Amino acid sequence: MLSKNNSIVLSKLKFRDHDLIVKCYTEHRGVVSYLLRGVLKSKKGRSKMVYYQELSQLEIEESYKPNQSLQYIKEVKFNYIYKxxxxxxxxxxxxxxxxxxxxxxxxxxxxxxxxxxxxxxxxxxxxxxxxxxxxxxxxxxxxxxxxxxxxxxxxxxxxxxxxxxxxxxxxxxxxxxxxxxxxxxxxxxxxxxxxxxxxxxxxxxxxxxxxxxxxxxxxxxxxxxxxxxxxxxxxxxxx
Structure with a gap:
């Protein structure tokens, strides 16, 4: 199920060789952890790391499945850009x-x-x-x-x-x-x-x-x- 969720990044953790687990506090679901597959593998993927700095405020389009410990992000953009x-x-x-x-x-x-x-x-x-x-x-x-x-x-x-x-x-x-x-x-x-x-x-x-x-x-x-x-x-x- 695809849905949008405003999120605040709490932490990120490297997983395996090229993946990242990002823990967020979200407006509609509380604490959610997202698995970003291959984000560390390419320059294009690494460029997305700017979104996942501590306490960044994001709007995430997520693929959410209840009772699944790691969720997936389809699209992400800043909800508020810090100066x-x-x-x-x-x-x-x-x-x-x-x-x-x-x-x-x-x-x-x-x-x-x-x-x-x-x-x-x-x-x-x-x-x-x-x-x-x-x-x-x-x-x-x-x-x-x-x-x-x-x-x-x-x-x-x-x-x-x-x-x-x-x-x-x-x-x-x-x-x-x-x-x-x-x-x-x-x-x-x-x-x-x-x-x-x-x-x-x-x-x-x-x-x-x-x-x-x-x-x-x-x-x-x-x-x-x-x-x-x-x-x-x-x-x-x-x-």
């Missing part, structure tokens, strides 16, 4: 980092159009924005809503945040209680959107410390979540 996301070294380090996280946490083979549109719109914002050093922090924080463990923000005036329960509290309950500078940043980010993110000013050290806390939050709420390998590259670039 800077893959050419700006700072933005591309964010892309590498977020693609690794999304590739790990997005596993369901069922559609979630709200999540797809959130990711798509956020990436387009990043592509067009000149001030973006804190983008990945807000992106991950907003992503928790779709993954089911968004921090509750009813009692944000309380002096502690519990990473394990995801709620603000009046007392320190031990190792999972957050206070101080990380708590201030959390409250700031919970109260903002991408269009006002540039009002939040953080040093490189503060940004890295908050990101470390945020990744720990993911670890506590997602089974088998691991610190992304690309974290060090991201921290080095934004140091």
């Amino acid at each position: 800077s996301l893959h050419t700006n070294i700072y933005k591309s380090s964010i892309v590498m980092f977020l693609a690794e996280i999304l590739g790990h946490v997005l596993k369901e083979e069922e559609k979630n159009e709200d999540l797809y549109h959130f990711i798509s719109a956020a990436l387009q914002y990043l592509d067009n924005e000149d001030t973006y050093a804190n983008f990945h922090l807000l992106f991950l924080l907003k992503l928790t809503r779709y993954l089911g463990f968004q921090p509750e923000n009813l009692e944000t005036h309380y002096p502690f945040f519990n990473l394990e329960t995801g709620i603000f509290e009046t007392y320190n309950h031990g190792v999972y209680s957050v206070s101080g500078e990380n708590l201030i940043v959390l409250k700031q980010l919970l109260g903002t959107n991408f269009d006002t993110l540039n009002t939040i000013k953080l040093s490189a050290v503060r940004r890295q410390e908050f990101l470390s806390m945020l990744l720990h939050y993911f670890e506590l709420h997602l089974d088998s979540f691991k610190t992304p390998k690309s974290l060090q590259i991201l921290n080095d670039v934004f140091h």
Whole structure:
């Protein structure tokens, strides 16, 4: 069955000598893996690799068969053409980092159009924005809503945040209680959107410390979540 599906590329993997497996998050089917036969064999095939860069937004005409682990692409074109996301070294380090996280946490083979549109719109914002050093922090924080463990923000005036329960509290309950500078940043980010993110000013050290806390939050709420390998590259670039 041929159908069209908007897709965001999460990762690609060489398969056998000349084939490629591309994992995408799609608008209508959730996570889908596509087998591209012979794409590495010829110059014409390799020229198509430009479509499959991390977090590229594509419109795919697919040959879809239910209960088949690998699907096939008949035609592909860009759904949105990035201006800077893959050419700006700072933005591309964010892309590498977020693609690794999304590739790990997005596993369901069922559609979630709200999540797809959130990711798509956020990436387009990043592509067009000149001030973006804190983008990945807000992106991950907003992503928790779709993954089911968004921090509750009813009692944000309380002096502690519990990473394990995801709620603000009046007392320190031990190792999972957050206070101080990380708590201030959390409250700031919970109260903002991408269009006002540039009002939040953080040093490189503060940004890295908050990101470390945020990744720990993911670890506590997602089974088998691991610190992304690309974290060090991201921290080095934004140091």
